[in-house]
Every structure is written in C-alpha cells, then in structure tokens.
Amino acid sequence: MDIGQIQAYAYFGFTAFLVMVLYGYIYHLYSSEKKGTRDYEKYANIALNDELTDKPVETVSKKDETKKEEV
C-alpha cells in the first residue's frame, strides 16, 4: 500500500468517524431531553430573561442556588 492509498483510507475513515460524531451529537441532544437529563430548550430563555434581577436559568454553583432560595 503506497502513501496515496493510506491517505485515501484514512480520509474515508475520518469522514465516516465525523459523520458518526455528528449524528451521535444529534442523538445525544434529543435523547438526553427525552430522558429528562437536560432540557436544552430552556437555555433559550437566557436571552429573554436577562435583567440582573432575573433568576438565572441555572446558577453557577449549588451554593449560590441555596443562598438564593434562602432569600
């Protein structure tokens, strides 16, 4: 096998790998939403509720969250 052939196989393999990554990512986005692990759509509200006084969609740390709840 010469270098050209190795390149061609590597190119094909890499492309196939990337296609899998892409579809895997789409699958991950939808399945984690279905399983209830993460609701991606809620992050769209970050732009809408963006006053300093608005409650963050997700606070930076658990500690902050408890603090806020106490208030």
Added chain:
Amino acid sequence: MENRPLEYDYTVAKWFMIATIVLGVVGMLVGVILAWELAFPGVNLMLGEGLAEYTNFSRLRPLHTDAVAYGFTVSGIMATWYYVGQRVLKVSMAESPFLMFIGKLQFILYIIVVAAVVVSLLLGLTQSKEYAEFEWPIDLGVVVVWVLWGVSIFGLIGIRREKSLYISIWYYIAAFLAVAMLYLFNNMSVPTYFVAGVGSVWHSVSMYSGTNDALVQWWFGHNAVAFVFTTPIVAMIYYFLPKESGQAVYSYKLSLLSFWGLMFVYLWAGGHHLVYSTVPDWMQTMGSVFSVVLILPSWGSAINMLLTMKGEWNQVASNPLIKFMVLASTFYMFSTLEGPIQAIKSVNALAHFTDWIVGHVHDGVLGWVAFMIFAALFHMAPRVFKREIYSKSLMNTQFWIQTLGVVLYFTSMWIAGITQGMMWRAHDEFGNLAYSFIDTVTVLHPYYTIRAVGGTLYLIGVFMFAYNMFMTMTAAKRVEESQMQNTSPMGA
C-alpha cells in the same frame, strides 16, 4: 452604596457604538468613492494631480475593505459584546474594576491602532496581503487589542451568575479564538531591517513563500469572512432577534448543532480562493466540497432565526428593527448559497476574478453584516442611552433605501461578472481570444454606474442611521429602562 441596585454598565459598549457609526461612515464613504472611480476614472483625480496619490483606487481600496471589516464590523462586534456579554452572563462590568479597566484600555488601544492603520494605508505602507495589509508593528498592536478582548470575555465568564453560556457567547468565543489563530499565522513575517539591515523599519517579508504563502493567505482570508463577518454576527442575531421579538430561539438544539457544524466546516473552505492555481488539486477540491457542505450549518442558523418569528410575522411589518434582522437573516441564506455555488470548480472557472465575486461579498456584508449591526445598535440605543430611538419613520426609510441599494449592487455585479467571465473566455475557432480586456471594460461601464448608484443609496442610508443614532443619544424622549418591553421604544 449597598442600597443602590446593581446595573449593567454600558460605558465601553457606548464608546464602541460611536466608533461603529464613525467607522461605518468612513468605510462606506470610501467604498462609494471607489465605485464612482471604477465607473468614471476621472474621479481618481478628484483632488487634482498633486493629491492623486491619496485619492486613486489602489491607495483607497484597502482603506475601504479594512475600515468596513476591522473598523465598522469589529467595533460593532465589540459594542455588542460589551452589551450582550454582560446581559446573558448576568454580571455587570461595574462589579469588576479590573474588567472595566481592560475594556477601556482595549477601546483606547483599538482607536490608536485604527489611526495607525488609516495613516499607514494612506501613505501606501502595506505588506500587500489582501485584508492583512498592516505592517508588522501594527500587527503587534492588533494582537494586544485582541488579547485584551480575550481577557474581557473570559474574565466576564469567570464571574458570571448564569451557569450555562448562551449560544451567542459560544459564537463570540469562536470569533475570538479563530481570529487570534488566523491573524497570528498569516502575519508571521521577518522584519528585514532588524534581521538583515535591509529596507525600511516597517518592511517585512512573509515567513512563507510562493504557493504556501497563498494557501496561508486564503486560509486566513476566507476565515476572516467566517470569523469577522459570520460567527460574531450570528452571535448578535441569536441574541437581538429573540430579545426584540420576545420569542425564544425556535430550536436551541439546532443552534448548537449549527455551531459545531460551522466551526468544523468553515476552516477548510478557504481553498476555494485558489481553484485553478498552483496549489495541489486535492486541496482545491477539498475547498470546493467544504464550501458546498457549508450551506448546511449556515442555513441551520438562518432558518432557526426565521422560524423564531413563527406566528409573529406581524412584527416584521410593524417593527423596522425586526425588518432589518429578518432581511439580514435572508441575505445570510442568500449569500451562503451563492458562495458555495461560486466555489464549484466549473462555476469558479467562469466567476473567478470577475465582479460577481465583488457582488457576492457585498450582498453578504451590506445585506447581512451591516443590517444586523444597524439592528443591534438600534436595539441597544434605548437601553444604553435611556432614550427612545429618535425616529421610526427614518429607520423605515433607511431600510428601504438600503435594500434598494443592495439589490442594485448585487444585480449589477452579477450581470457584470458573468458578462466579464464569458468575454474573457470567448475565443474563435482557432483558439484566439475574441475580446481584449478593454472590450470588457467598455461593456461593463453601465453596470459599474448602477453599482455606484446602489452604493450611494446605501451610503445615504448610513448617514440616516448616523443621524438617527446621534439624535437618539442627544435629543430623543427619555425612557426608564424599567418601562422597556421587548420591542424597543421609538419615536414617530
């Protein structure tokens, strides 16, 4: 002090907004002068033979492209960053004196760099790389400005309250990282005076030679389009369109997917600038293929924006700000379809070096980039200056005049470009060229005139924008931020 409610601090955003307006006027005014020079060469001598050096096409052309790209657009990016960044991270610049200092320093150094660029380009000091004309000492200044922006981005992220980074922030980060990498690698050069004692202090030679230099240059050149004219503008529309319309992004998942798609694909597309050149054939093919694939992530974002308006299309009629953004998004779709078509090898054989390419760049920049920046600044103005937008009817007039301007621009350049391409390649049965270059120049004259008229209309719109913004800052009715709804308040 403790009783005073914390507010977002827009000082740096304000400064950059003013820079955007001023540099927009300068960049586009120079562009219009160039358009008239192309149509009527006598304009090259508009200030007389003695000053022709400063007014001719070749001296002004880099000033136009750099003023629009690195002046108007980059200022717009910074202005929106210092506004959007605080808001979606829910942290005020006022909370960090350090970040405030960095922001102000960044602005001051940026203006110094801009002044150096204007003076050096007018004097004809250039390293002759398209969109990377600046001589090496200016490059060093650019790097400092850029690093300061990075400190600001990651500094604000570091003190944020909102855990998740909104999609716009991802796009700003991408713009920061990619431009940093592109700029550094394309401007690697050897200052001849210091290394070999030859030439002027300003002069340097590229570290790459021949075809490699061309490859690096167009890897940079095309990605400058990607990460100055696309990524940060997408960041803007993902914030400003939902915010102004009160509608959440249609699909946040699609925005994430488009983001990664765009990041991966765009970096490989630059080879299409070198189709039928001395670079290896497989690289040319790769450039073409990736350009075509690029349609998908680009349209992913654009369609996401249009679908965000689902059920709310009445706002397009009632709110000129939404009009600007919907048209911007449409032009984004249009130019990201046109670009891949031009990158197909057989089409490129006809289109390369013709005015069609010029038309493509302008429907992208005038229709997409500039419209989005106008909309962003209009949205920011009432929140930043605590006054309503001075005139809604002026905004509407600006919109229609500029839309007409863009349409005249790209249609004339389509016809001119295709005519040009066909005439260049036409030959008789013996293979002799049918036309000489001057034949094409004569035929193209009417289209060049139409382009200049289109550009002038657009420039008139820019002056309206500048006036409207100036009046908003100084004379419009005051509004409290607490009274503001999603739709920006605007006077009749």
